[in-house]
Amino acid sequence: MIHIEPKILDRINSWLTPTFDEDTQAFIKSSIANDPEDIQESFYKDLEFGTGGMRGIMGVGTNRINKYTLGKSTQGLSDYLHKQFPNETPKAVIAYDCRHNSKTLAKVVADVFSANGIEVYLFEDLRATPELSFAVKHLNCHCGIVLTASHNPPEYNGYKVYWQDGGQLVPPHDSAVINMINALDYADIKFEANNSLIKYIGEDVDNIFIDASVKNGCVGATDAAKDDLTIVFTSLHGTSITAVPETLKRAGYKNVHIVKEQEVPNGDFPTVKSPNPEEPAALKMALELAEKVNADIVIGTDPDCDRLGVAVRNADNELQLLNGNQTMLMMTDFLLKQWKAENKIKGKEFIASTIVSTPMLSKLAEAYNVESKIVLTGFKWIAKLIHDFPELDFVGGGEESFGFMVGDFVRDKDAVTSTLLACEIAAITKSQGSSFFNELLNLYTEHGFYKEKLISLTKKGIEGAEEIKQMMVDARETPLKEINGSKVVKFEDYDLSISKNMLTGEESTIDIPKSNVLIYYTEDGSQIALRPSGTEPKIKFYVSVNTKLDAVENFKQTETLLDTKAEDILKDMKLI
Secondary structure, eight states: OOOOOHHHHHHHHTTSSTTSOHHHHHHHHHHHHHOHHHHHHHHSSOOOEETTEEEEEBSSSTTSBSHHHHHHHHHHHHHHHHHHOTTSOOEEEEEEOSSTTHHHHHHHHHHHHHHTTOEEEEESSOOOHHHHHHHHHHTTOSEEEEEOOTTSOTTEEEEEEEETTSSBOOTTHHHHHHHHHHTOOGGGOOOOOOGGGEEEEOHHHHHHHHHHHHHHHOOOOOHHHHHTOOEEEEOTTSGGGGTHHHHHHHTTOOOEEEOGGGTSOOTTOTTOSOOOTTSGGGGHHHHHHHHHHTOSEEEEEOTTSSBEEEEEEOTTSOEEEOOHHHHHHHHHHHHHHHHHHTTOOOSOEEEEEETTSOTHHHHHHHHHTOEEEEEOSSHHHHHHHHHHOTTSEEEEEEETTTEEEETTSSSSOOHHHHHHHHHHHHHHHHHTTOOHHHHHHHHHHHHOEEEEEEEEEEOOHHHHHHHHHHHHHHHHHSOOSEETTEEEEEEEETTTTEEEETTTOOEEEOOSOOOSOEEEEETTSOEEEEEEOSSSSEEEEEEEEEEOOOOGGGHHHHHHHHHHHHHHHHHHTTOO
16 A cells, blocks of 8 residues: 655645535545545645646646635735735636536636635636637736636646736746745635626627637638638637637638537547647548548647647648648748738837747748747747837747747737638638648748657656656756767757857857756757646657758658658657
């Protein structure tokens, strides 16, 4: 029988007090007797705020999502709001996704806010995360909360915090809020709602958000081009069904086929192993429907509708799934084309991406004479750029993990507007005798062919967390000098904020916030990044390789060369 460590047992016993309800205490007592390993996992640490907020398995314990962990976070946030806005009545808006307990937990969060004298706008039912970001600014709120675990398995839920600008919590507010949360005891949580401060919202905000999505996502497709485009869309049982079909309809798209088996929101995600559009298997049913209706484009979104997966027809008329970098490149290029055509590029515009996304985005920026800003992983950092550089105009930006943001009316990745933008690109290119895919190949011939590959290693539990930690320690203390036969010329450590020239030994400072990320740059132009996930028990390895593509006709053989090179790098690093 497993022995529970004394320090963890003290944490467990603190929950066997009158502060916690009888059901919680009964569950803990039963688990100590019958499942000590699980109860130790549930209490060995506190859930932490990562790149996407707080996310974890639902259940009893300090390391689980429940009314107490969310209540404590909300109490700390309430205290911080009153400290930051002492002469105002703070306002918050709350949304939630299709996951089990999301609606109940959203009401708990609303109750705690209202008990602390904070006015609350609570969506009457599930809504897409980008609508929450939009609503924060639209309703002049001081903060926003969305209950979601994005594309994680069904047993997960989460809590993302947004600030006044509609972006997620960033410095200095994030650490200040966390410090206030950590200073609290669970007994400090005010759960008794003041229902007079809670107002339910819905269709009124929906209409304004959808109209804004249409305005920002349309880039010039004619009515005839829209009529000639056949779309297959799947919400993968998530919240996008509340916004995407109506957005496409208002934008003038009539030939939209929805995967009926995945249309109804369901926290069990019964038709997929994972509701993640990054996984090809998640779009299997959509691709099958697309073949039946001869669709030009297939789009699927994750449960909270901030990521999208796109498939388009390739040169052989076969549906091909694009990766997040490819979708981001096409969307950015088309937005820049539109800005250029409208004579809006004046030398004070910028696009944005992240340190683990394709370096090719910077090539686009050079071609259009706009600035390219590269930040840490997570859209909160892209949103922060908009806040930090008000003198510059943000065109659009994205990251490799299937997220994109069109303009700044939403300050987070937005699969509603991005879905419309992808359809616009497909419609325009088809009407011009080309295609979405062919225009991507044209980008490669013009700017260089960049190909990325991602490997994720899952390491669950206490031992897994230690293993991931040790992998980063080893890589940091003894960096590789050569990868796949090519010398490492530069090594960046974002936790130490150091960039080191591996040939001369010269070091310089990295001027962005610290993060547990390491990046190798090799002599042949390859780039390899290591990053533990902030919200999942994973460590991720990102490989980017590139070469020239001299003609569209040579795409397949050149792609094979790059795929082989990426695999050889991963083999050399003993990752596959």
